[in-house]
Amino acid sequence: xxxxxxxxxxxxxxxxxxxxxxxxxxxxxxxxxxxxxxxxxxxxxxxxxxxxxxxxxxxxxxxxxxxxxxxxxxxxxxxxxxxxxxxxxxxxxxxxxxxxxxxxxxxxxxxxxxxxxxxxxxxxxxxxxxxxxxxxxxxxxxxxxxxxxxxxxxx
Numbered sequence: 612x613x614x615x616x617x618x619x620x621x622x623x624x625x626x627x628x629x630x631x632x633x634x635x636x637x638x639x640x641x642x643x644x645x646x647x648x649x650x651x652x653x654x655x656x657x658x659x660x661x662x663x664x665x666x667x668x669x670x671x672x673x674x675x676x677x678x679x680x681x682x683x684x685x686x687x688x689x690x691x692x693x694x695x696x697x698x699x700x701x702x703x704x705x706x707x708x709x710x711x712x713x714x715x716x717x718x719x720x721x722x723x724x725x726x727x728x729x730x731x732x733x734x735x736x737x738x739x740x741x742x743x744x745x746x747x748x749x750x751x752x753x754x755x756x757x758x759x760x761x762x763x764x765x766x
Contacts, residue, residue, distance in 0.1 A: 624759060629752040637687040638748050641679050646740050649675035650733055657732050664732060668721060671736075672714045680706045688756040702755050709750040713743030 629635075649671045656667035680703055684692070692702050720739030724730040730738075752758045 629749060629758060634687055634752070634758070635748065638683065638751070641682040641687055642740075642744060642747075644682060645675040645679040646737065648678050649740065650736060653736055654733050664722065664725060665718070668718050668736070669714075672710075672717070676707060676710050676714075679710075683751065683756075688751075688758070691756040691758055705755045706751060709754050710747055712750065713747040716743035716746060 652671035652674050653664075653667045656662040656670060657664055662670075683706075684699070684702065692698055717736070717739035720742050721732070721735045724735035724738060725732055
């Protein structure tokens with residue numbers, strides 16, 4: 612088998628592993644909770660306490676990441692990953708690193724829409740979060756919980 616076919620096979624297997632409708636639905640539900648947390652925190656910080664938008668976004672994003680990690684760990688990906696503390700910490704650190712890409716995308720969109728086009732911060736934030744969602748789902752599935760390495764779990 613050529614390297615091209617082997618790579619294509621690996622890609623197909625990983626896409627199948629992350630293509631769980633139930634897991635995707637749970638991830639979306641957790642994402643909605645994260646969105647609400649992110650929006651409340653960024654709105655409180657920017658409107659209520661006049662914190663600069665970038666600082667408020669970083670604080671709101673990390674708050675949402677912690678909440679979403681806990682929910683994904685206990686609900687979305689409960690059958691993946693070992694319960695021991697070292698494994699849990701690895702997943703938490705990996706999740707934070709993975710979501711950095713999603714946060715970077717969301718923040719860039721937020722700052723561009725708000726700064727260049729005057730879109731209200733909560734609306735620009737919502738659009739940015741939507742743009743970064745797919746990146747987060749794919750890389751959380753593959754890197755944080757490694758759903759492609761096991762056939763356990765639900766579909």
